[in-house]
Amino acid sequence: MAKGDKLYFQALVEASKNTAVGDSNALDLLNKAIGKNNSKAQYALATWYLYGKTVKKDYKRAVELLLDSSIQNNEMACFDLAVCYENGFGVKKNSKKAFLFYSKAILLGEKQSIYEVGRCYYYGVGVNKNLELAKVYLDIANMYGIET
Structure with a gap:
């Protein structure tokens, strides 16, 4: 504890x-x-x-x-922080920071972030658009049953 x-x-x-x-x-x-x-x-x-x-x-x-x-390294805090940066809740919108916090959340085990990183790659949110990487992340999200 x-x-x-x-x-x-x-x-x-x-x-x-x-x-x-x-x-x-x-x-x-x-x-x-x-x-x-x-x-x-x-x-x-x-x-x-x-x-x-x-x-x-x-x-x-x-x-x-x-x-x-x-x-x-609280994975849910990283996820919610990414949402805040992406939407400008309490901070200036910053899609690069949003992408980084979604990525950190994945590494810490937060599964919804897998979809969010795939979405970022698909649309080029905070990162260069990369449809191949988007497909990888979105397929993994789908494998976990995460709504896409």
């Missing part, structure tokens, strides 16, 4: 009891776990800020937390 995991899991239990914006107990627990550099807590709070769950929606704060979590 990583540092701060107990606090992280307690926060999730608290959050499931009360989803009201500003639920300070769950938020306090997550922040304590984040203080212990817990990447799962960083990612969880980032998603709360992305979707306005328990806290007010704040894309910039979400991106800060996603960056911290991605540095610790």
Whole structure:
């Protein structure tokens, strides 16, 4: 178990009891776990800020937390960060960074990113268009049953 995991899991239990914006107990627990550099807590709070769950929606704060979590190789944080860069949520749109974070997410085991990298190669999003590589990634995504 990583540092701060107990606090992280307690926060999730608290959050499931009360989803009201500003639920300070769950938020306090997550922040304590984040203080212990817990990447799962960083990612969880980032998603709360992305979707306005328990806290007010704040894309910039979400991106800060996603960056911290991605540095610790959290595959979902890398994926969500790629989505933020591709769509300009909390950051300036940057398709190259989006492609890089989708690629990192694949290397960390996040399967939806396989499709996203294939799509990037197919359309030339953040990378030179390459239909051969697109086909490879899209075929692998299809093999995993990922919607294309």
